[in-house]
Amino acid sequence: MELLVNIVLLILLVATAGALVVVRGLLASTMLTSVYGLLCASFFVTMDAVDVAFTEAAVGAGVSPLLLLLTVAAIGRGEPRPVGALPVLAIVLVPVTAALLIIGTLDMPPFGSPDAPAHTHVAPRYLQLSGEEIGIPNVVTSVLASYRAFDTLGEVLVIFTAGVAVLLILATPGQRGSARPRYVPDNHRDPHTILQIVSRILIPFILLFALYVQFHGEYGPGGGFQAGVIFASAIILYGLLYGLPTVCRVVRPAVVEWLSAVGVLIFGITGVFAMLSGRPFLDYSVFADDPVTAQHIGILVVELGVGITVASVITVIYYAFANQFETAES
Amino acid sequence: MDVLSYFNYWAVVVLMMLGFFIVIARANLVKKLIGLNIFQTSVFILYISAGKVIGGSAPILSDDVTLYSNPLPHVLILTAIVVGIATTSVGLALVIRIHAAYGSVNQNDILKQDQQC
Amino acid sequence: MILALTVIVLLLVMVVALLRAFAGPNVFDRVLAANLFGTKTVLLIATISYLFGSPDFLDIALVYALINYISVIGVLRITELRNEQQGADG
């Protein structure tokens, strides 16, 4: 039964990707990208990758179609061009890469076999010892925040770089690099009363759910990234309905940019803490004498740093994109 | 059972090639980014299906479960998803600026404008 | 057994939603298909977690519903603003 769901989802994924090759309009492609993200997230659930499904749903089906939409809106629909001659480069390159990939899959261990090398060398230690060494049930969070914490620091830096890069590219002249919006009068004819009322009821629960996900990361699926994305999507929902100037008054752009830098520093400083007392970088055993509670404190603080950075960077990117769009309108 | 055991990997290959084709064949810059997104997502599927153990459950320690799926690919893919969204957002920011500067998002028009001036 | 049947029906509905997403004459049909797809995924995840006996997946189902709502609202608000913009300078 599990295999059936897995195969059907894969077929749907390939069908959506095929449709994306064929479909011409940008709005239609955005919709299909959103469907593709949802399918991908469901596939990850059937593959027992719970945290990854969480993130892919929040990012792949939530944030990236939204950014695509803002771009499509800012550039206007962009008239679909007639398909040019099929480029010869594609006809040559794609089969060559496909052949190389197929060669690659020939000697791979069969799918799902428990004695594949990947499951017998490094991973068993995480599964067996993380219970005593770190003491939290969600092994993915313990590997993410403790065993390979430097990877996560690198990743937080990637999302911070994306924020800096978007601001550097989209910073409209005259602003100190932040999307301080010029006042756009709320001249939308219909104020969407129903949407605003319902959203006003839902947004507090979404923010509460984001905090739950942030601090529930040790026991079930969740953690800094997912919480950050959900927090940012609540702000984006508020921004969509009440317009950019209102949301900029609630969550000021300068503060959000400052927070994205502070989040990375929180993560970095917790690492440097260990160096001051001679332990290697990002070694949490300095926070408390009992090693397990030290790990808990370390992971909690680190996940908080991740959550702050991800939430503020996605909000910064939304402001930069929405600001482009609103100026085009005024 | 042999065909099924490699089905995941064949699907990954097909998805990768569809994404790669969109990136190369389509002239619209936004479509290129969507193709890039598909190309990256198919690599995630490759990693995650490599981490799956048939009969194993999600890597959340609970006493009644003995066989778990491999948690390491999940950690790697959490990082890769964030890298994917970072690249997409920077790419889309560039597309907006290119549209503002050239008035079009079609690569052929842009190259024509470049050759003229 | 009934859970397996529900999963199959849900997959079927998702296939139908995809067909409409591909064929849909205008954009709003595709938006509707994406919305339907989102809610069905919520149900699929909930049913799967019960079928495979690990009911702590339900947080993900809640996130799906939340993300689905936000993306539909996002699509509609932005297509609306864009129509006004094209109306304004059209």
Added chain:
Amino acid sequence: MSAILEPLSSVCLLLGSFLLLTGALGFLRFADFYARLHACGVTETLATALIILGLMLQATDSALPQFKLLLILLFVLFSSPTASHALAKAAWNAGVRPRDRRGRRDIALPPGDR
């Protein structure tokens, strides 16, 4: 006690699945956008509620899944109708008008609603 719950949950799930199928069929076959929106609305609210109810009646050791399912049900019941409403309003503003059964001509609307 569980003797009653088990068949009740099966009945709910079966009813929910049936409604899903009919809704999906309508979504595929109906002529114009608003008819499809109606068909899709049915599946989103009633069928979802039935299936979640059916899942809640399933026996589980701790009560946490039931509470989470209740949260999901509440959220879906809040967000789905709003989404359908927003979709209909956006389509109407964008100029999509209801068509007749074979989807060719626009239905003549009372002057006020043009």
Added chain:
Amino acid sequence: MLSHIALLPVLLPLIGAPACAILRRPVFAWGFASSVAALAFLSAAILLKLTFEHGVIHYSLGGWAAPWGIEYRVDLLNALVLLLVSGIATTVLVASRTSVWHDIAENRRGLFYVACLLCLAGMLGIAATGDAFNLFVFLEISSLSTYALVACGRDRRALLAAFNYLVMGTIGATFILIGIGFVYMLTGTLNMTDLAQRLPGLGESRTVFAAYAFIVVGVCLKLALFPLHLWLPGAYTHAPAIVTAFLAATSTKVALYVLIRFSFSVFHLESSRLALSLEAVFITLGIVAVFAGSLVAIFADNLKRGLAWSSIAQVGYMTIGIGIGTAAGLQASLIHLFNHALMKGTLFLALAAIAIQVGGNEFSKLRGIGRRMPWSCAAFTVAGISLIGIPGTAGFVSKWYLVTAALAGEQWFLVLLIVAGSLLTAVYIWRFVEIAWLDSAPEKATGGDGEAPSVLLAATLMLALANIYFGFDTRLQVSASGGAAAALLGEAAQ
């Protein structure tokens, strides 16, 4: 503090970047960025001295042992690249003030320096890490910040160049991710030394070959080796002058380090049965790159575009060094890696100075520039001579070691091609010398108070002198690269 020295060069810019983002005023950002780069350079120098004395330095992050946690394993090769990248970064950042104030809009300068620090952190992270996936993450950090830096160019074509660079760079990075995924599936580990021990045990499995192929193609995309170089000319030409100076001297070098590390340390290229065919591929691609790059550089109308194509040619020389396959060839490649950074750093810094005075890099604008900017053009000419490889300069040392390595392998035809390549380089350098010094300056000299701003001039002259100094005192780069090459081929032999 000394026990953390292996991590310091990476940690300083890594923590420095967000800290720099908090500073409000751009002048502080410039000062802060250059001091962080200088500190990183200092710690990299200490690290190199330690690797000379103690050989390999291990540093396990988070306190977890090697295959389970992430581990830094710094040997001579890492330390050399770390020193080179942080040294060039310090010089360029210190000299960047006037050029950035000239090129970049006022509200973007603060963020510009944050992006520079992030790019530096990414590159140092790649050069220092001992974990394959960590390398991918830091590769992504340096690439993303590079796309933003290139997009800061004044010309609208910089945006398109940045977009093409983004698409090709992401495809390259994803290829590397696929390669790492295949290798992870076969061995179960991500630590490079652990991989090196477990891969030979798999024998000649096709998946290992596919993994190596994917990683090499991905890295060659980043390295801009000939068939995969399409993004480089546009990116280097339209990027701001300081960004081109920074990237030309560092990013291709780090990519070359990754190619060498994966080929020799992880996949043991020389002991696999495909060794001969792969080395032949490297040599042919290298030669094609040398000739294609040099020929296009000769006919380029814009000096900056010419130098970008010359970079592609020089990357070809380094790949020839790898293709020779012996320890001498590898050493020659590493020496050229070191010297090329010095040459290109000087050339592009001189161009930055010229661009400020003349407002462009087209040859038509450079007529008689030698008289108006004598020192900058002198530095340019010295670096040009070093590029050709005339005795007494660093370029000669790398060409010399490359030729002796080729001679040792009795590849006469290769020696001929290398010398021919140098002659082509001489043509396009002479083209500049002729226009700058021999042509008469146009009467309506567009004002400009002559020489470049003092700090930029000082940096250019310092790098030019370094070219000459390392032409004579070759102890540093020869011993370091010799030790590294021996270690690379040695550890494979165990």
